Amino acid sequence: MTEASVSVWQLRWRRLARDRVALGALSVLVLLYGLCFSAAWIEVWLDVTGVDTDLMSRFDPIDARHWLGSDEAGRDEFTRILRGGQISLSIGLFAAIGSSFVGTVIGATAGYFRGRVDMVLMRFTDFMLAMPALPVLIILAAIDLTKLGFSQDFVRSGAAGYWRIVLIVTLLGWTTVARLVRAATLSLVEREFVLAARAQGASSLRILWVHVLPNAVTPIIVATTLRMGSVILTESALSFLGVGIQPPSTSWGSMLTNAQELMASNPLLAVYPGAAILMAVIAINFVGDGLQSAFDPRADPH
């Protein structure tokens, strides 16, 4: 035990593994992902469908087959939630991690190199921030992908719409992270341990990777976990405007939007996707907390 070499990642993993709340939240997330991505099998098992409409069985009550009843078009609500989760959870994950990644690279570069690099990158960030999001989203969503050299089949498939949303949300979402990481980097490079690292011959890349970013992990993780919740909601706004995920595919956000009209007659149809979003966002936040204290030994473990 004492003879084995210890890497900082092992230690971080061990700290995370000791954090019960984070582990619990992580298992909830894994379970949620697992359930959502086995929706097709669950449909076969329960002999229901979350995709095809059946106007003879609209608003069916809860029973052994329809665990959460059926919606206004006669689709099974439970498996439809699962199918919506496939889109929402993965868009949330990819787009939040994507925008954190872009934001971290840009923010750390600006904060570390300062001067002109900082000026150019931060004015670009301001430019992105100042752009009104919704019109830009609509324009970006209207781009004809075939003109960019993608095949007709790809453009017509659901995957194109999916990746288009991931890309758009990433491109517009990195600015907060970039500003947070830049601020953290600016103050960290003034710290003596960065000077000490330079005195030990560390390269710029190494200083950023080993000394600056692990110390800036708190704002990055907070921004990422907050972002995941808002990405799920942005996607629903896009879907509502008709430029996001289109039927028969669905997402939690678009289910929520659909349920708006039915609030008076069938409020439960809004509660289910809402509860799913809430559960996912809370779990993600707890995992984020755990990651934060795994990285920072001074943070209190739960």
Next chain:
Amino acid sequence: MSGTWHANSWLSGAGRVASLRGGRGTASCTDDQRPLRVATALTEPLLLGRALTVELGPAHDRTSVITGLDFSLAAGRTLGVVGESGCGKSMTALAIMGLAPSPHRIGGVLRFAGQDLLTMPQDRRRQLRGADMAMIFQEPMTALNPVVPVGVQIAEMLIVHDNASETAAWRGAVALLDRGGIADPARRARAYPDELSGGMRQRVMIAMAIACKPRLLIADEPTTALDVSVQAQILDLLLELQRDTGMAMVFISHNLGVVSAVADDIMVMYAGRALETGPAQRVLTAPAHPYTAGLIATLPDIGRRQKILPVIEGSPVNPRNRPPGCAFAPRCPRVIAECRTGLPAMVMVSPGQEAACIRCAA
């Protein structure tokens, strides 16, 4: 002469590359350079500064913080640099390390192991840092990365400079902690800096600094932030390491008592200039410059209660508006009219001892 230096620098450069690529997985990164060290030692001192000047700030607004500094340091010797806060001690250290804050302009001569540091490519300079010249900082609380276990921070050095494998580097780190006098090193290596005491953190810094057996160790007030009893232990450790490895040390302190315990030679600095240099024994027992004498007089005597502690009246000059003539003149008890007009040159006052004072020249 300069031809020989070039040959040496090329050879030792090649030796470094060989040892980097060799990757024998041990902590002995500079063993294969030992014969060369002897060769360079014969031709010139390990560290040589001539008329070294450091100016900080952009081109249109430069402030000179170090002016005309001459020093030399041979392997195995210690140069003590003494002076009040802001006299340029730390800036001298940073200039030697190549870490002076940008933008800056450095003039004069600065050579290390036969190589010209000032014209050396940045990349080569970076490879020297940590491997051939290392530095210890004043504040062990802030000079260690708080989110990385100390063992990993030491192992980093061996991975970066020696190309050691992770396992070998970890073993090396534990051995270095042991060498730094830390009990139960295998367990302490996993500790984060805030789980260690100040003295232990400074031992970690020292272990990190000597990881690659540097030829030059710059210690910038290494004991200032520590308890007196711990101070003595750290000084002992440094002296012991120096005896074992034959490294040269630049020891920076405002505390003459501490410097007298470790230094072979002393350089007294004031307002970016050296006021007095010489063998430690001479400078401490027979100071030639009034400033040195004043510093020595301010040392309190243990066991003798003093009503008024002696001080040097006034405060150090602002480097932005240095008076013409001797910078110390406004505070000097032995000042004469000439002090305020002409800049005093260094004159020899005894073998090896020089002072920049008109009164000494007269």
